[in-house]
Amino acid sequence: MRLVDKTIKLNRRSFLGSSAGAAALAGVIGTFSDGGAFAATLKSVKPAAAPALLKVARDLYPHDRLPDAYYETAVTTIDAGVAADQATKTLLSDGVTALDAAAVRLKGRPYTKIAPEADRIAVLKSIEDTPFFTKMRSEMITALYNQPEVWTKLGYEGSSAELGGYIHRGFNDLDWLPA
Amino acid sequence: MVTSFDLNDDSVVVVIGSGAGGGTLSNELAQKGVKVVCLEAGSRYEIQDFVNDEWESFAQLAWRDKRTTSGSWRVAKDFPNLPAWIVKAVGGTTTHWAGASLRFQDHEWKARSTYGDIPGAALLDWPVTAEEMAPWYDKAEFKMGTTGTNGIPRLPGNNNYKVLAAGAKKLGYQDFHTGNMSINSQPRDGRGSCQQIGFCFQGCKSGAKWSTLYSEIPKGEATGKLEVRPDSQVIRIEHDAKGKATGVVYADREGKMFLQKARIVAVAGNSIESPRLLLNSASNLFKDGLANGSGQVGRHYMRHTTGSVYATFDKPVHMYRGTTMAGIVRDEARNDPKRGYVGGFELETISLGVPFTAAFLNPGAWGRDVSSALDSYDHMAGLWIVGEDLPQANNRVTLNASEKDRFGMPIANVHYDDHPNDEAMRSHAFRQGAALYEAVGAKRTILTPPYPSTHNMGTNRMSDKPEEGVVNKWGQTHEVKNLFISDGSQFTTSATENPTLTIVALAIRQADHIAGLMARNEI
Numbered sequence: 001m002r003l004v005d006k007t008i009k010l011n012r013r014s015f016l017g018s019s020a021g022a023a024a025l026a027g028v029i030g031t032f033s034d035g036g037a038f039a040a041t042l043k044s045v046k047p048a049a050a051p052a053l054l055k056v057a058r059d060l061y062p063h064d065r066l067p068d069a070y071y072e073t074a075v076t077t078i079d080a081g082v083a084a085d086q087a088t089k090t091l092l093s094d095g096v097t098a099l100d101a102a103a104v105r106l107k108g109r110p111y112t113k114i115a116p117e118a119d120r121i122a123v124l125k126s127i128e129d130t131p132f133f134t135k136m137r138s139e140m141i142t143a144l145y146n147q148p149e150v151w152t153k154l155g156y157e158g159s160s161a162e163l164g165g166y167i168h169r170g171f172n173d174l175d176w177l178p179a
Numbered sequence: 180m181v182t183s184f185d186l187n188d189d190s191v192v193v194v195i196g197s198g199a200g201g202g203t204l205s206n207e208l209a210q211k212g213v214k215v216v217c218l219e220a221g222s223r224y225e226i227q228d229f230v231n232d233e234w235e236s237f238a239q240l241a242w243r244d245k246r247t248t249s250g251s252w253r254v255a256k257d258f259p260n261l262p263a264w265i266v267k268a269v270g271g272t273t274t275h276w277a278g279a280s281l282r283f284q285d286h287e288w289k290a291r292s293t294y295g296d297i298p299g300a301a302l303l304d305w306p307v308t309a310e311e312m313a314p315w316y317d318k319a320e321f322k323m324g325t326t327g328t329n330g331i332p333r334l335p336g337n338n339n340y341k342v343l344a345a346g347a348k349k350l351g352y353q354d355f356h357t358g359n360m361s362i363n364s365q366p367r368d369g370r371g372s373c374q375q376i377g378f379c380f381q382g383c384k385s386g387a388k389w390s391t392l393y394s395e396i397p398k399g400e401a402t403g404k405l406e407v408r409p410d411s412q413v414i415r416i417e418h419d420a421k422g423k424a425t426g427v428v429y430a431d432r433e434g435k436m437f438l439q440k441a442r443i444v445a446v447a448g449n450s451i452e453s454p455r456l457l458l459n460s461a462s463n464l465f466k467d468g469l470a471n472g473s474g475q476v477g478r479h480y481m482r483h484t485t486g487s488v489y490a491t492f493d494k495p496v497h498m499y500r501g502t503t504m505a506g507i508v509r510d511e512a513r514n515d516p517k518r519g520y521v522g523g524f525e526l527e528t529i530s531l532g533v534p535f536t537a538a539f540l541n542p543g544a545w546g547r548d549v550s551s552a553l554d555s556y557d558h559m560a561g562l563w564i565v566g567e568d569l570p571q572a573n574n575r576v577t578l579n580a581s582e583k584d585r586f587g588m589p590i591a592n593v594h595y596d597d598h599p600n601d602e603a604m605r606s607h608a609f610r611q612g613a614a615l616y617e618a619v620g621a622k623r624t625i626l627t628p629p630y631p632s633t634h635n636m637g638t639n640r641m642s643d644k645p646e647e648g649v650v651n652k653w654g655q656t657h658e659v660k661n662l663f664i665s666d667g668s669q670f671t672t673s674a675t676e677n678p679t680l681t682i683v684a685l686a687i688r689q690a691d692h693i694a695g696l697m698a699r700n701e702i
Contacts, residue, residue, distance in 0.1 A: 003495060170338075
């Protein structure tokens with residue numbers, strides 16, 4: 001079978017010399033994660049709230065094979081949408097405050113300081129009905145899973161028509177089943 | 180040659196909608212020399228405009244105007260403003276459909292006689308018989324180039340099909356193959372053969388899949404008798420003092436209103452918009468909506484008993500490669516009440532890309548339960564359950580009492596409750612789907628709830644008696660002689676099969692009937 005190479009081949013140097021789009025730029029630069037730089041990109045929250053949002057993003061849809069960069073891109077996308085809308089401008093900052101309050105109440109410490117994943121999940125479950133949680137959960141579906149590099153990491157090849165479809169590229173190459 | 184008809188030309192047939200029903204009817208009438216104005220609410224995109232990207236394509240093609248929902252179906256909770264996944268563009272949902280083209284089984288035309296009086300269901304026999312429909316099915320299959328008919332070979336099976344077929348064999352199923360698909364397995368009718376692109380739902384980039392967009396409509400336009408007006412949202416149908424339809428009011432992209440006069444009006448806006456339009460066309464003469472003296476408009480909304488089973492395996496599958504729905508198991512399609520329900524179901528291959536798998540696998544869910552399934556995305560196979568659902572009077576499209584669209588017209592509310600028969604069938608189908616995959620080594624099976632409905636049927640149903648439905652056996656409304664319904668909303672019952680072939684067969688037959696009425700000056 002033709003398998004999918006799940007490594008991301010672009011690197012920052014070769015990328016900057018090319019003319020690919022801004023979305024790819026965010027993804028590629030993000031691959032070389034720098035937490036401080038990420039926090040500074042957020043518009044609707046103070047940098048101090050960034051690590052909690054990042055942790056929530058990963059706890060919602062945890063993929064151990066994905067580096068933080070893709071979760072940072074997702075949070076940046078959600079934050080940009082929230083910041084652009086007067087009605088939701090404080091949703092993330094208020095949400096992190098409430099999240100930490102719930103974390104302290106249930107586990108005695110702020111969210112990012114809770115080491116066991118199961119304990120953080122318990123905190124998230126306690127706020128499942130809040131607008132903050134709902135926003136983060138529903139937006140993550142596109143903010144994380146609509147990143148083409150995440151597709152590659154999960155073995156999905158994306159657009160195929162320009163490559164002639166799969167007629168000569170393995171549409172029927174499964175060979176491990178009994179005939 | 181681009182034909183254009185005058186707004187005051189009251190000799191034209193106005194067809195509302197350009198999908199399987201409206202697009203086919205428009206071409207068939209034009210071929211017979213009848214002048215047709217086809218009004219399409221959406222824009223005109225051609226093959227080169229389609230994109231192999233799930234969300235981008237959804238934004239381009241899907242009918243996203245707001246609708247509301249109610250009832251116990253899970254769609255109302257997961258997608259409260261998106262009850263249906265259908266298309267707003269020239270070609271309608273034939274741009275999005277997967278190509279499965281199955282004839283009804285004979286007994287399905289006689290659902291009431293076959294299934295008996297099921298409590299809570301409003302079953303009827305169709306006023307059309309299997310024998311009567313057979314020649315029209317022949318014409319539809321020939322027109323669409325359906326594989327497995329007319330000597331057209333079936334499509335090759337993709338990886339997802341290989342898993343389905345191996346599982347079906349292990350379970351002892353016998354009637355499974357790559358389906359009767361209106362997707363060219365070899366060049367035909369000026370279109371090439373399937374390139375196994377894998378984005379059937381996003382508009383076929385090779386044109387191998389039949390769609391009114393590039394098969395029916397250009398042929399109709401070439402006669403000089405058909406004018407298609409995109410970006411034309413019909414607001415209401417007008418009538419004279421005698422209750423005869425006289426024309427339709429529609430809005431263009433900028434919201435400018437026009438009145439197109441008509442000799443005959445045919446409504447084919449799919450099963451949510453078609454009843455909405457009749458209800459929004461209420462007048463002093465038709466107080467409850469046009470052609471709705473019986474109170475049946477909007478009732479008996481059906482959407483098939485669906486669900487999906489996805490399974491993950493040790494080894495790769497890459498289910499997204501190749502034709503999405505070229506794979507079917509038909510052994511459970513029969514009516515066998517011993518299984519605990521009437522009617523039957525098909526199991527058909529299905530695949531989604533990563534973006535839609537994340538959105539639809541288990542809507543609203545989060546945590547490792549979801550992400551671990553996506554971690555196995557390339558090791559995943561999938562099948563879709565399509566089963567007969569029962570008409571119920573209160574499963575219906577109504578006008579929302581408070582919310583209006585940008586033209587000031589009330590939007591549609593779609594109410595649906597599962598019937599106990601639907602639940603029993605779905606639960607059996609889930610069990611069989613999971614067993615099929617487990618038989619070939621699935622590590623995990625995931626039962627995915629119904630997506631927003633692509634099969635929408637029954638809201639202007641056919642009936643012999645005017646008090647039991649909206650249209651007669653020709654799709655002509657019982658109350659307004661020159662008003663026809665030409666889409667899946669005519670369906671008396673849903674049957675088990677994907678509805679498009681039957682919609683097309685009915686449209687070809689209706690065109691023949693309408694042309695006859697016109698030639699004999701009976702309308």
